[in-house]
Amino acid sequence: MTILDRRLLIVGGKGGTGKSLVAAALAELSAFRNQRTLLISADGSPGAAGMFGVVPEHDAIEVRRNLSVIQIESQASLSEFVRLQLGPLGAVAGPVAKAFSFVATAAPGVAELLLVGKYAHEARSGDWDLVVVDAASSGHLLGELAAPEGVAAIAPVGRLARETGWMVALLSNPEVTAVINVTLAEEVPVSETIEFVAKLHESTPARLGAVVVNRTRPQLYARSLRAELDDVLANPPSRLSIGAAGVLDGIQIGLDRADVASAIDGRLQATLPDGVPILHVPEFGVVPELLKEVREALADEMSL
Amino acid sequence: MIREVIADRSLVVVAGSGGVGKTTVSAALGLAASQRVDGNVLVLTIDPARRLASALGIDIDGNEAVQVPIDGAPSNLYAAMLDPGPAWDDMVRAEASSEVAERIFANPVYRKIADTFVHGNDYAALGWLEEAINSNQYALIIVDTPPSQNALDFFDAPERVAEFFGSPLLSWLTGGDGTLMSSAAAKTFASLADRLLGAEFFADVVEFFQLMSSVVPGMVTRTSSVAKKFASNDAVFLGVAAPSTDLEARLATLADSLAERELAFDAVVINGVEPAVFANARVKDVAGRVLANEKSPFSKRSTELAGPGAEYVLERHAVAVQQREIVDRLPADAVATVERYVHSPTSTDTLLDLGLILWGDDS
Numbered sequence: 300m301t302i303l304d305r306r307l308l309i310v311g312g313k314g315g316t317g318k319s320l321v322a323a324a325l326a327e328l329s330a331f332r333n334q335r336t337l338l339i340s341a342d343g344s345p346g347a348a349g350m351f352g353v354v355p356e357h358d359a360i361e362v363r364r365n366l367s368v369i370q371i372e373s374q375a376s377l378s379e380f381v382r383l384q385l386g387p388l389g390a391v392a393g394p395v396a397k398a399f400s401f402v403a404t405a406a407p408g409v410a411e412l413l414l415v416g417k418y419a420h421e422a423r424s425g426d427w428d429l430v431v432v433d434a435a436s437s438g439h440l441l442g443e444l445a446a447p448e449g450v451a452a453i454a455p456v457g458r459l460a461r462e463t464g465w466m467v468a469l470l471s472n473p474e475v476t477a478v479i480n481v482t483l484a485e486e487v488p489v490s491e492t493i494e495f496v497a498k499l500h501e502s503t504p505a506r507l508g509a510v511v512v513n514r515t516r517p518q519l520y521a522r523s524l525r526a527e528l529d530d531v532l533a534n535p536p537s538r539l540s541i542g543a544a545g546v547l548d549g550i551q552i553g554l555d556r557a558d559v560a561s562a563i564d565g566r567l568q569a570t571l572p573d574g575v576p577i578l579h580v581p582e583f584g585v586v587p588e589l590l591k592e593v594r595e596a597l598a599d600e601m602s603l
Numbered sequence: 604m605i606r607e608v609i610a611d612r613s614l615v616v617v618a619g620s621g622g623v624g625k626t627t628v629s630a631a632l633g634l635a636a637s638q639r640v641d642g643n644v645l646v647l648t649i650d651p652a653r654r655l656a657s658a659l660g661i662d663i664d665g666n667e668a669v670q671v672p673i674d675g676a677p678s679n680l681y682a683a684m685l686d687p688g689p690a691w692d693d694m695v696r697a698e699a700s701s702e703v704a705e706r707i708f709a710n711p712v713y714r715k716i717a718d719t720f721v722h723g724n725d726y727a728a729l730g731w732l733e734e735a736i737n738s739n740q741y742a743l744i745i746v747d748t749p750p751s752q753n754a755l756d757f758f759d760a761p762e763r764v765a766e767f768f769g770s771p772l773l774s775w776l777t778g779g780d781g782t783l784m785s786s787a788a789a790k791t792f793a794s795l796a797d798r799l800l801g802a803e804f805f806a807d808v809v810e811f812f813q814l815m816s817s818v819v820p821g822m823v824t825r826t827s828s829v830a831k832k833f834a835s836n837d838a839v840f841l842g843v844a845a846p847s848t849d850l851e852a853r854l855a856t857l858a859d860s861l862a863e864r865e866l867a868f869d870a871v872v873i874n875g876v877e878p879a880v881f882a883n884a885r886v887k888d889v890a891g892r893v894l895a896n897e898k899s900p901f902s903k904r905s906t907e908l909a910g911p912g913a914e915y916v917l918e919r920h921a922v923a924v925q926q927r928e929i930v931d932r933l934p935a936d937a938v939a940t941v942e943r944y945v946h947s948p949t950s951t952d953t954l955l956d957l958g959l960i961l962w963g964d965d966s
Contacts, residue, residue, distance in 0.1 A: 398792055
């Protein structure tokens, strides 16, 4: 079983980690497996859903066989929710509708609830085998995932609150929903991932399904050769040309980077809950990476 | 080189999208400035991840600026991390009678204010900065702005808050005198809100807007004056970006938003460029020979051993060259590059080294 066997994958991570590319790559891999897949951008920009040559909208657009994309925001989700809930009464227009959305989005948790509600709704609709969400960055995502329980607690009587029960049930079922955190093999991003996971499990019903470490550097050398190489680097031949000395310096940098990456990896491994895989995407050329590169690396890591 | 740009100006605004090292650059510059500027230097960060504090080896609790010890001795560098909740409370206290303030604090909607409003955090930061600037304690203030696609979102915060609370919808909703209007439209609205949100929740929201309406104008006036000061020639705009293929497009977006206010970037820091050794053509040449095992400068065994490493050097050479091409296409007058580091600079020593490079001071 891989994470692609879930029904809802919520992909988060801090800015600059390649979160959207990872979300788009996971959605493509799912579509390649003949799963009907919906890729949702919920981060206020076209993000992952914008990587397939169309401008994503609130309604699904099929961009590949088995792959559709949408971009959601709380305003449109609110109108949709009101229409669905209230039928003819919900079809209000003009100042009433405007004032309502104004109040609803100012009310704590409602905007977040509407976003979560939208992607959870798609996941249980039966229209898709897998829904992949390019979600908000870490802090906002925690707010979104905590919103169903939060709104139910502070506003227990409205229809919105009545909708929260099934959302919590869907989010809290680890066979159905998984949160994917995208990070880099560097000290600060990994520290933030560790903090994020602790808060996720403490303050939301959702559970971590995997961590993707992007731009990682595999070891250049087997452990057995390393001591011999270290010796060469520590005692270089005398009178080296600039080019030759530079090669040794460059190799040293490569070794140091790989050491840092594996130390950070070890730290991550030690703190993640049991059974949560770490998927590595190596460093390619200049960022941003190509979708194809990320997709193939993830496929390898998941043995697809 | 940033030394020349800053000259005698008193504010530095560090802007850029997420994950490019704004906080690191801000902290590094703060350290360098504290060694080179007469008077106190303040670095304010609006980063919720508390990275600034750990990098500077200090414990920041609440919204007070904390003096940063350098080499164990007190210094003229101060750091502060914005906690938006208390910053909003301070602004409310300054503008409202204690009775109104208590009612506002007790309103459940208010407790979420920083998250609820677009740019709520930015706004709180401006309120905090107003006090810092007016205290006249600092010769230089460096502001690490929150990640944003638009460099000026931060400075538009007062306008947006004013717009939000001054919306005609709101007076329509609250009927001016604090009661819901009794028009048929308003009744429809109340019924809608009741069904979806529940009457109590809805009442809290309306009360919140009513209470805030007396407080907001004063808050907007105060924060607008700071925003104007920042969006003026008193401030230096420093863009931070990664050497990515979309660098030009990203900088163009930032520059456009500045240009709308007749401002421009004073300097750009490109953070994370591959070290010069990888860009060197002679290094590339030798790495190629080592990999092919032809005319290698090393012994037979060393050449064999160095193979995978040489391959890595060639890979990074391609990246280093491409990054330099991207950077070279930028208008060159004020571009500083920072080489990618192996270990993140997480101590005052390493940050100071980085800061002095940026400062452009080789003394």
